[in-house]
Amino acid sequence: MQRETKQRDAIRLVFEQHAPPLLPGEVLRLARREVPSLSLATVYRALNALAREGVIQPVALPAEAPRYEKAGKRHHHHFVCRRCRRVFEVPACAGSMRRMVPAGFVMDDHEITLYGACADCRRR
Amino acid sequence: MQRETKQRDAIRLVFEQHAPPLLPGEVLRLARREVPSLSLATVYRALNALAREGVIQPVALPAEAPRYEKAGKRHHHHFVCRRCRRVFEVPACAGSMRRMVPAGFVMDDHEITLYGACADCRRR
DNA sequence: ATAGATGCAAAGGGTTTGCACTTGA
DNA sequence: TCAAGTGCAAACCCTTTGCATCTAT
Numbered sequence: 001m002q003r004e005t006k007q008r009d010a011i012r013l014v015f016e017q018h019a020p021p022l023l024p025g026e027v028l029r030l031a032r033r034e035v036p037s038l039s040l041a042t043v044y045r046a047l048n049a050l051a052r053e054g055v056i057q058p059v060a061l062p063a064e065a066p067r068y069e070k071a072g073k074r075h076h077h078h079f080v081c082r083r084c085r086r087v088f089e090v091p092a093c094a095g096s097m098r099r100m101v102p103a104g105f106v107m108d109d110h111e112i113t114l115y116g117a118c119a120d121c122r123r124r
Numbered sequence: 125m126q127r128e129t130k131q132r133d134a135i136r137l138v139f140e141q142h143a144p145p146l147l148p149g150e151v152l153r154l155a156r157r158e159v160p161s162l163s164l165a166t167v168y169r170a171l172n173a174l175a176r177e178g179v180i181q182p183v184a185l186p187a188e189a190p191r192y193e194k195a196g197k198r199h200h201h202h203f204v205c206r207r208c209r210r211v212f213e214v215p216a217c218a219g220s221m222r223r224m225v226p227a228g229f230v231m232d233d234h235e236i237t238l239y240g241a242c243a244d245c246r247r248r
Numbered sequence: 249a250t251a252g253a254t255g256c257a258a259a260g261g262g263t264t265t266g267c268a269c270t271t272g273a
Numbered sequence: 274t275c276a277a278g279t280g281c282a283a284a285c286c287c288t289t290t291g292c293a294t295c296t297a298t
Contacts, residue, residue: 003252003297024288039255044288046253062184062235065287079229092224097238100216104243105203111186111237114221119228127272127277148263163280168263170278189262 001049010034011046012055020087021059021067021078061087061113077111081118088118125173134158135170136179144211145183145191145202185211185237201235205242214238 001008010031014022018030028043047068050056057071061078067087079088094112101107125132134155138146142154152167171192174180181195185202191211203212218236225231 001253005253005297007254037255040287041256041289042254048289058187060186062186062237063182063190066187077224079226079231082232088226088229090224090226094218094221094224094236096220097218097236100201100214100218100236101238101240102203102212102214102243104246105212105240106246107203107238107240108206109239111235111239112218112221112224113186113235114225114231115233115235116225116229116231119226122228122230125278129272129278131279161280164262165264165281166279172264 001046001053007031007035007038007042008046008050010038011043012050015050015056015068015070019069019089021061021069023065023067027068059087060111077113079114079116079118081121082115083117083121086118090114125170125177131155131159131162131166132170132174134162135167136174139174139180139192139194143193143213145185145193147189147191151192183211184235201237203238203240203242205245206239207241207245210242212242 010033011027013034014027014030022030024040024043024047027047028038028040031043032038047056051058051068054071056068059067059069059078061067061080064080064087073089074091075093077090077093079090080086081088090112097110098107134157135151137158138151138154146154148164148167148171151171152162152164155167156162171180175182175192178195180192183191183193183202185191185204188204188211197213198215199217201214201217203214204210205212214236221234222231
């Protein structure tokens with residue numbers, strides 16, 4: 001990503017304006033507000049480039065297609081609502097994971113995903 | 125899955141003999157030892173059926189294709205070795221996840237995945 | 249001017265499905 | 274016997290890629 005184009009600006013803007021991790025298709029839909037001619041291929045290319053540059057980061061959730069969110073957030077995890085399928089940021093962490101690591105293994109990262117019903121779906 | 129066929133027996137057997145979560149392709153390879161003519165389509169159909177029946181359960185790991193393992197194991201999580209890509213069972217759990225749940229949300233399940241180097245890869 | 253970026257359509261990789269044939273009960 | 278199960282190939286869905294065109298520098 002060496003040039004500044006209106007497509008890439010639009011895609012970067014989407015991540016500035018949306019906190020939850022987004023699917024490529026959602027990025028396309030949102031960025032088309034700025035650039036209606038935007039194609040999905042360009043979105044994929046931009047997502048890969050922006051991720052390589054560290055502007056956004058991939059968010060892999062179990063049984064979910066890969067999403068992306070703005071990079072540089074502080075440590076957090078995600079909550080997946082089983083009803084509306086929305087993904088929420090959870091600013092907390094469980095801590096004590098070190099003791100889960102089997103003897104002889106070395107852990108360098110961990111991922112926690114919570115499942116359940118979000119507040120909105122709960123009310124209904 | 126109402127009939128007993130040699131294909132399905134072979135697939136069930138694979139899960140009896142292999143603890144770590146398996147990919148469909150691995151199931152095919154292993155089950156072909158019993159039934160060489162086995163097709164991938166049959167594996168997929170059997171995996172879906174066995175999962176529906178609760179004989180096996182899907183194991184969804186972030187950024188990994190869905191795997192399956194024998195159902196009924198006690199609560200555990202998984203460790204993914206970044207070097208050899210093998211998946212290990214971790215019999216422990218971090219506990220204290222309740223406090224991560226945002227106000228108004230209800231959590232009914234959680235998934236923890238640890239990443240790093242397994243003992244074998246560590247030695248090298 | 250020209251290398252990089254875009255859009256389209258085709259190609260890939262993994263999973264599912266339609267259909268004729270086979271087989272368990 | 275005959276509905277359920279199998280194997281094959283085609284269909285699907287999502288992501289990547291080839292290529293002609295466009296455009297930022």
